Structures are given as structure tokens and as C-alpha cells.
Amino acid sequence: MAAPRRPTDAELAILRVLWSQGPSTVREVAEETGREGAYTTVLKLLQIMTGKGLVRRDESARTHVYRAARSERATQRQLVRDLADRAFGGSASRLVMQALAVKKASPDELAEIRKWLAEQEQERA
Amino acid sequence: MAAPRRPTDAELAILRVLWSQGPSTVREVAEETGREGAYTTVLKLLQIMTGKGLVRRDESARTHVYRAARSERATQRQLVRDLADRAFGGSASRLVMQALAVKKASPDELAEIRKWLAEQEQERA
DNA sequence: TTCACTCTACGAAGCAGTTCGTAGTCATCG
DNA sequence: CGATGACTACGAACTGCTTCGTAGAGTGAA
Numbered sequence: 001m002a003a004p005r006r007p008t009d010a011e012l013a014i015l016r017v018l019w020s021q022g023p024s025t026v027r028e029v030a031e032e033t034g035r036e037g038a039y040t041t042v043l044k045l046l047q048i049m050t051g052k053g054l055v056r057r058d059e060s061a062r063t064h065v066y067r068a069a070r071s072e073r074a075t076q077r078q079l080v081r082d083l084a085d086r087a088f089g090g091s092a093s094r095l096v097m098q099a100l101a102v103k104k105a106s107p108d109e110l111a112e113i114r115k116w117l118a119e120q121e122q123e124r125a
Numbered sequence: 126m127a128a129p130r131r132p133t134d135a136e137l138a139i140l141r142v143l144w145s146q147g148p149s150t151v152r153e154v155a156e157e158t159g160r161e162g163a164y165t166t167v168l169k170l171l172q173i174m175t176g177k178g179l180v181r182r183d184e185s186a187r188t189h190v191y192r193a194a195r196s197e198r199a200t201q202r203q204l205v206r207d208l209a210d211r212a213f214g215g216s217a218s219r220l221v222m223q224a225l226a227v228k229k230a231s232p233d234e235l236a237e238i239r240k241w242l243a244e245q246e247q248e249r250a
Numbered sequence: 251t252t253c254a255c256t257c258t259a260c261g262a263a264g265c266a267g268t269t270c271g272t273a274g275t276c277a278t279c280g
Numbered sequence: 281c282g283a284t285g286a287c288t289a290c291g292a293a294c295t296g297c298t299t300c301g302t303a304g305a306g307t308g309a310a
Binding site for chain 1: 134137138141198200201202204205206208209211212213214216217218219220221222223224225226227228229230231234235237238239241242245246248
Binding site: 048 | 296297298299300301302305306307
């Protein structure tokens with residue numbers, strides 16, 4: 001499979017619904033996004049996304065059911081990589097530095113970072 | 126000033142040149158991007174970016190000199206925030222987690238992260 | 251059957267981003 | 281002066297994204 005193009009904003013909004021709600025119909029996605037009269041817009045987007053391979057469609061019932069083709073994590077990593085390339089000279093670490101400056105972390109998140117740090121030092125031994 | 130729209134890919138490529146080379150002429154930017162026959166394309170982009178307020182133009186000489194209107198850091202943070210909003214439910218910390226998974230860090234970067242971690246724990250006291 | 255409702259499909263418009271060709275201006279050199 | 285070359289300005293084409301309107305098919309109730 002060729003390198004998939006980065007999802008657009010509207011596509012990402014839909015993927016977010018699919019990731020959090022699981023496989024969904026057009027109506028379910030449209031209602032979750034909360035916008036009025038968005039039904040055919042969401043339908044069209046899902047059709048396009050099916051063509052791009054971003055989502056998969058179950059057509060066994062008359063009302064089709066869509067699900068994200070790639071996991072949230074995998075997509076997030078792709079986007080991080082993409083941003084690192086475009087704005088940080090390819091350095092994910094420099095991206096991390098700026099992200100750390102943006103917002104304080106919760107205790108859980110701090111713990112995760114500490115854990116990651118320990119692993120890094122482990123590997124360096 | 127209203128919230129500036131996120132720079133596009135082509136705009137970011139130009140900003141990267143301006144950040145690393147400092148104020149530059151169209152020709153200097155065009156040569157740095159390395160693409161053939163890109164001159165008028167770069168010129169047009171710089172004109173558009175001037176209109177958007179992304180760059181500032183010194184017209185005192187016949188050959189104009191452009192410089193980035195915002196710092197690299199500020200722009201990077203904006204982009205991080207934007208990506209956090211679009212793909213991480215607004216959580217920069219979750220973005221950090223994925224970014225850490227993407228690539229190993231250098232010793233310097235590890236040290237910076239450790240320093241940041243210490244500051245966080247300080248504030249929590 | 252007929253009506254109302256829901257669904258899919260799709261065309262088309264509008265807009266932004268990107269690229270390129272062309273025109274016109276200005277400075278310099280012979 | 282006249283030619284050459286570098287510069288700015290700008291229109292126009294092309295593409296991709298997003299939105300919406302409309303058509304047509306399936307479903308089920310009266």
C-alpha cells in the first residue's frame with residue numbers, strides 16, 4: 001500500500017467519532033458531530049474516505065456501517081511524524097519539547113513520561 | 126489581531142528558509158528550496174503571505190527583502206496546539222506520548238525532558 | 251397499492267492552495 | 281539611446297476539500 005495521504009480536517013473529525021463510538025452508520029456519525037443538516041455532507045465524506053481507504057464499509061445491510069481502517073494510535077503517529085517533518089526538521093524530539101511547553105501534564109501523564117525516560121536510560125546502559 | 130490561520134505546507138517550507146537564513150530575497154528563498162523554475166511561485170507565495178501577515182516585506186530597495194513575522198517557536202507551538210486539538214482531543218500531553226513513541230531522543234534531549242520533568246514536580250509541591 | 255420516510259449516490263458550486271506564464275518596470279552596460 | 285537581464289505584479293488554470301441539493305431506490309404502515 002502506498003503512503004496514505006494525511007487525513008484532512010473534516011476527515012479527522014469523522015475518524016474521531018468512529019474511534020470513540022466504534023463502527024457507526026452515517027446517521028450516528030452525523031448526529032455525533034452535532035452540526036445541523038450535515039447528513040449528506042457526512043455521507044459524501046465517508047464515501048470519499050472509503051475510496052481513499054481511510055474507512056471500511058460494511059454493506060451487508062441496507063444501512064451501511066463504517067469503521068476506521070487504521071487505529072487511532074497509528075494515525076496519531078503518522079500525524080506527529082508529518083508535523084515533525086514539516087515544522088521541526090524531522091525531529092520528533094524537538095516537537096516534544098515544544099509540546100511540553102504548551103501545557104501542563106496530569107500526574108498520570110507525568111508518570112508515563114517518567115517511565116519512558118527510565119526506558120531510554122535503560123537502553124543507553 | 127484575529128487568530129491567524131495555520132500556515133499551509135508551501136508556506137511552512139518558505140518560513141523554514143526564512144527562519145534558518147534570516148531575512149531573504151525571493152531569489153535566495155527560491156534557490157534554497159532547490160526546486161527548478163520555482164522563482165515566480167515563491168514570489169507569489171511571499172506576496173500572499175505578506176497579505177496574510179505571515180511575513181513582512183522591506184520594500185526600501187528595489188529587490189524586496191522578506192522576513193518571518195512570527196518566530197519559529199511561536200509558530201511551532203501554534204501547530205502543536207492545532208494538532209492536539211484536531212487529533213488528540215486537545216491534549217498536548219497525549220500528543221507528547223505519541224511523539225515519544227515515534228523516535229528515540231538524543232542525550233541532550235533526554236536531559237531537557239528530565240529538566241522539564243523536575244520543574245513539573247517542583248510546581249506540584 | 252400508495253404514501254411517507256430513510257437511505258445511497260452523485261453532480262455541482264464555492265473556496266483555498268499551488269503553479270506557471272506573461273507583462274511591465276527599472277537599472278546597467280555598450 | 282537601445283538592448284539585456286533581473287525584478288515585481290498579476291491573471292488564469294488546476295487541484296483538492298467541503299458543502300449542499302436532488303434524484304432514485306428500498307421499506308413499512310395504512
